[in-house]
Amino acid sequence: MYGSGILRGLGVTLKHFVNTYLDDIRWGFRRHIPDEAFPIRQGLDTRGVFTVEYPDEKLAMWERFRFIPFLVIENHDHPERPGHDWCTSCGICAKVCPPQCIWIVRGNDPETGRPVPEPQAFYIDIDICMNCGLCAEFCPFDAIKMDHDYELASYDRTSAHIFDKQRLSKEFRYWQSIAPTRAEEEAEARGGWEHKDVLKQKAKEAKAKEN
Amino acid sequence: MTEQVPTVETASATDSALSLLEEKFKNAVRRDDREGYDGLIVDPAKLVEVAAAVRDELGYDYLASAQAVDYLGAGDHLEMVYNLYRTTGGPGLALRAQTPRDTATLPSLVSVWPGADFQEREAWDLMGIRFEGHPNLQRILMWEGFHGHPLRKDWKEAYYEQDQKPFDSRWPDGNVWRSEEHNAYGKNVVYPEGFTLDGYEPVAEDAFYDEANLGVDIRPSDLDTDRIVVSLGPQHPSTHGVFRMIVTLNGETIERLQPVMGYLHRNHDKIGERNTFLQNMPFTDRLDYFCSLSNNFGYAVAVEKLMALGKRWEPPTYRAEVIRVLMAELTRILNHLVAIGFMLNDMGAYFTPLMYAIVERELILDFFEAVTGSRMMCNYFRFGGVAMDLPAQMHSTANLLNERVREFDTMQYLRELINERLPRAIDQTDDLLTTNEILTNRSIGVGVLTREQAIAHSAAGPVLRASGVPYDVRRADPYSIYPDLEFDVAVRDHGDIYDRYLVRVDEMRESVRILKQVLRLLGETEGQPFFSGRGGIYSPRVPAGEAYGRVENPKGELGFFVVSDGGQNPWRYHVRAPSFINLTALETMCKGHKVADVVTILGSIDIVLGELDR
Amino acid sequence: MTNDDFLRELHDPDIPVPEGMTSAIAVTSFGKLLNAIYNWGRRNSIWPMSFGLACCAIEMIATASSRFDQARFGMEVLRASPRQADLMIVSGTVTKKMVVPIVRLYNQMAEPKYVLAMGACAIGGGPFKEGYNVVSGIDKYVPVDVYVPGCPPTPQALLHGFMILQKKIDGQSLGNPNSTPWYGRGPSDPVPVPILGPDIIDPRQAHILRRQAEATQAAPDVAEAGDDAEAQV
Numbered sequence A: 001m002y003g004s005g006i007l008r009g010l011g012v013t014l015k016h017f018v019n020t021y022l023d024d025i026r027w028g029f030r031r032h033i034p035d036e037a038f039p040i041r042q043g044l045d046t047r048g049v050f051t052v053e054y055p056d057e058k059l060a061m062w063e064r065f066r067f068i069p070f071l072v073i074e075n076h077d078h079p080e081r082p083g084h085d086w087c088t089s090c091g092i093c094a095k096v097c098p099p100q101c102i103w104i105v106r107g108n109d110p111e112t113g114r115p116v117p118e119p120q121a122f123y124i125d126i127d128i129c130m131n132c133g134l135c136a137e138f139c140p141f142d143a144i145k146m147d148h149d150y151e152l153a154s155y156d157r158t159s160a161h162i163f164d165k166q167r168l169s170k171e172f173r174y175w176q177s178i179a180p181t182r183a184e185e186e187a188e189a190r191g192g193w194e195h196k197d198v199l200k201q202k203a204k205e206a207k208a209k210e211n
Numbered sequence B: 001m002t003e004q005v006p007t008v009e010t011a012s013a014t015d016s017a018l019s020l021l022e023e024k025f026k027n028a029v030r031r032d033d034r035e036g037y038d039g040l041i042v043d044p045a046k047l048v049e050v051a052a053a054v055r056d057e058l059g060y061d062y063l064a065s066a067q068a069v070d071y072l073g074a075g076d077h078l079e080m081v082y083n084l085y086r087t088t089g090g091p092g093l094a095l096r097a098q099t100p101r102d103t104a105t106l107p108s109l110v111s112v113w114p115g116a117d118f119q120e121r122e123a124w125d126l127m128g129i130r131f132e133g134h135p136n137l138q139r140i141l142m143w144e145g146f147h148g149h150p151l152r153k154d155w156k157e158a159y160y161e162q163d164q165k166p167f168d169s170r171w172p173d174g175n176v177w178r179s180e181e182h183n184a185y186g187k188n189v190v191y192p193e194g195f196t197l198d199g200y201e202p203v204a205e206d207a208f209y210d211e212a213n214l215g216v217d218i219r220p221s222d223l224d225t226d227r228i229v230v231s232l233g234p235q236h237p238s239t240h241g242v243f244r245m246i247v248t249l250n251g252e253t254i255e256r257l258q259p260v261m262g263y264l265h266r267n268h269d270k271i272g273e274r275n276t277f278l279q280n281m282p283f284t285d286r287l288d289y290f291c292s293l294s295n296n297f298g299y300a301v302a303v304e305k306l307m308a309l310g311k312r313w314e315p316p317t318y319r320a321e322v323i324r325v326l327m328a329e330l331t332r333i334l335n336h337l338v339a340i341g342f343m344l345n346d347m348g349a350y351f352t353p354l355m356y357a358i359v360e361r362e363l364i365l366d367f368f369e370a371v372t373g374s375r376m377m378c379n380y381f382r383f384g385g386v387a388m389d390l391p392a393q394m395h396s397t398a399n400l401l402n403e404r405v406r407e408f409d410t411m412q413y414l415r416e417l418i419n420e421r422l423p424r425a426i427d428q429t430d431d432l433l434t435t436n437e438i439l440t441n442r443s444i445g446v447g448v449l450t451r452e453q454a455i456a457h458s459a460a461g462p463v464l465r466a467s468g469v470p471y472d473v474r475r476a477d478p479y480s481i482y483p484d485l486e487f488d489v490a491v492r493d494h495g496d497i498y499d500r501y502l503v504r505v506d507e508m509r510e511s512v513r514i515l516k517q518v519l520r521l522l523g524e525t526e527g528q529p530f531f532s533g534r535g536g537i538y539s540p541r542v543p544a545g546e547a548y549g550r551v552e553n554p555k556g557e558l559g560f561f562v563v564s565d566g567g568q569n570p571w572r573y574h575v576r577a578p579s580f581i582n583l584t585a586l587e588t589m590c591k592g593h594k595v596a597d598v599v600t601i602l603g604s605i606d607i608v609l610g611e612l613d614r
Numbered sequence C: 001m002t003n004d005d006f007l008r009e010l011h012d013p014d015i016p017v018p019e020g021m022t023s024a025i026a027v028t029s030f031g032k033l034l035n036a037i038y039n040w041g042r043r044n045s046i047w048p049m050s051f052g053l054a055c056c057a058i059e060m061i062a063t064a065s066s067r068f069d070q071a072r073f074g075m076e077v078l079r080a081s082p083r084q085a086d087l088m089i090v091s092g093t094v095t096k097k098m099v100v101p102i103v104r105l106y107n108q109m110a111e112p113k114y115v116l117a118m119g120a121c122a123i124g125g126g127p128f129k130e131g132y133n134v135v136s137g138i139d140k141y142v143p144v145d146v147y148v149p150g151c152p153p154t155p156q157a158l159l160h161g162f163m164i165l166q167k168k169i170d171g172q173s174l175g176n177p178n179s180t181p182w183y184g185r186g187p188s189d190p191v192p193v194p195i196l197g198p199d200i201i202d203p204r205q206a207h208i209l210r211r212q213a214e215a216t217q218a219a220p221d222v223a224e225a226g227d228d229a230e231a232q233v
């Protein structure tokens, strides 16, 4: 019958419309207000999908979320190595990066000229980075991680879009705060919360003492 | 719907083909005995006849993919490879024809398989192989007048740095620069020597219109109509991106239709040859950007085929395969929902069905984001498994920026998604649309592609299956754990828009059926390894050889043609994109219909530009 | 106080506002009031052109749909025609073939017009920068107002970009011809449309082309040697 399709279509829309109110009643109007109800709003319990009121309520990103990478450094209040880079400038991220947007200058000891395990400079061109996360995946020192900060819009790209080491570095506790579970898993695999090199050093010292 | 049983062959497909062809063509056909290669090398002079015999007598009626390879320094010839299959299923046959690099001429196979049309044009455009007898040998991805054939190994682009990644300039003395700084123009351009604009006449646009009778051409006809040429796109709300069609209209009726593409040609092939094998994985995400995970699947299957030739190769673990299928099927549902939404958009149901589709899409994307790290560009598969296991909890934490926390149990989320939300969404789509008279009036009998035409034009996916060919790579050439899973191949017979729509709906239901089995398997394999190799290897060894790996993507057969010379990087990397090849049949489908139907027909093919132009 | 005096006072920014009154007096001059009203109106009714290029366009659609709902910013009216649009969201990889229509579309947009480069590709070529058919940044051809990095930027990142754009509009002043050039005399100059030659040609660079050609003519040997050296690499 002509017209039945339109009526049925309107029916579907109407159902959606009514359902939102029914759901509201079902949740006692609570799902709008308290912050704890946010997972309910954004999960599968709603029958449709709720709008994220972006600037007022921002979706916290999943632990695995990846945007631009950042470099992990020791906390600034670390007793022995405050602000020390975790990166040892081994160059694996620069080699694995698909669009080749990482540039690393390996650090050299100014006196001996021998390489030291710390980068002198580290650049990422965020105009090229494809947020693939391979650098973080293959870093053997857990020193480069994917950031959750996506609010990077700017008016100018010539000066601001090549991130240097200073712009990239973030404290280790920041990583712990955005991805606690993963940080813990990594620490377990490493054998402690410290940097891999430090752990090795400590193991060596302990062994020397034993002997 | 029919259940399709793959034919099991005892002798190798190449062997049996060779014995028959040798008898007939004597020396024109020989076996390809390079290490890691399979298939037959055919004398170009006899290519058309051999191809016809292969099609008619051996039953290889389906030209899945045709691509050219430049063997510079390894024989110094160009090679055209045709991957042929039977629509009844079973293993494939690779035909090859070689030609010297300087003359580079081969006979065209369009007369045997019309589906070779665009693929040969691509080979001409990018490799510079001239196909004799091709009806319209123009550039397809680049524009007419472009200098050089970019996929040749000795062709260098403006921002060329080094043949292979990783580039030396990145480490240990990374001297950061933007490529623009090294170019005299500050842009990604390079001109032939001594080129100036004085007196230069660009030919790019004229090339289309010369042939299409530009302008109003009033001819007496019994119905008093004008013949005009309309350029539809590339910026047009219903071309699904930057796609363009040049249509010759007689009144409102389509007389000719010429798809123009390449507006999103991002040089996947050229970049892919420079990347290492692993580095290509995130690039495949960007092919069909609705289905990044199934693109990953295709690429992983192709490279794993090659790696299996090597000694120390462990196939992906069972859990890895289960996760892969989970991802691929979720992607299929997501894609079909959105495809139906877009198709309805084109019919005039502006945005409402699409909005409903996007609701479910967001929920699936949330899952993808929690598991892989990104909504769209998942980059999740690795050779031998997947990058990470499913997390026990989909978990987020508040920080300075983002304070609204969500926390779900992954399995619980999946169970609810698969058992409740998705079936409900599919039912709703079905309920809303299937009997809707606007949809039925606009789609039944429109854009018909018969069974024979569909096979000849190498159509794939829902387009092929809606024409009555029960051909689904998951059944015809099984990969992963699909043989263990129970599902039917959705088939319809009329080959019109409506049947393509119905096939999509059926397929979504089958996907839900698969997903329910996968859920069980996920529970059973909990805790098992998700990766077969050793972790941390960023440059896996891939033995020399050639592989064509294919999977059933939501849009059709997605194939990756990979040639390795044993090094870190693929020697040749080619994508058989279903969107691209399905368009070969567009003109056939559109002829005789009204101009408003073109948009709907295009919508029913379900193209995505990232894959179409690569 | 005569009316004239009052007006003069209203326009004089030097008259200090008494301490503690600043919150009560929001408007210190008529011009500023006009700016504020004008900018408020414009920033809340930006109509983007529905113009999707690549992967990023899908995130743009996701932003426009119900979950992220850019209608909350007054931007729900996606227009297909450039004549009705204020904002061009360049969402995705700009190829050389596509930059010709993009420049044309840009020229067709009525002023005031804004350009938002969404995603790494539109900003600077992104992962495909090295490709032979890719334009390394749309800002090489048309002026860009806001850059939103990411590949692809999530819908929230795009919304943030919109807010940055709104902030930019807020800062514009009617009295300043640099910030509102469309109130100058006559139409503004269109961006010259690139030409599809042997490679994409920006007509603005014709003089560099000529100079390069002359240089190769003057020293053909050097050029050839350079070529050979390149071929050997």
Ligand code: SF4
Residues within 6 Å of the ligand: A069, A093, A096, A097, A098, A099, A100, A101, A102, A124, A128, A129, A130, A131, A132, A133, A134, A135, A136
């Ligand atoms: S995320 Fe990917 S593209 Fe970006 S720096 Fe890391 S490896 Fe390179």
Ligand code: SF4
Residues within 6 Å of the ligand: A130, B286, C054, C055, C056, C057, C091, C092, C093, C118, C119, C120, C121, C122, C126, C127, C150, C151, C152, C153
């Ligand atoms: S920035 Fe990334 S997501 Fe956006 S168009 Fe480019 S490749 Fe696609």
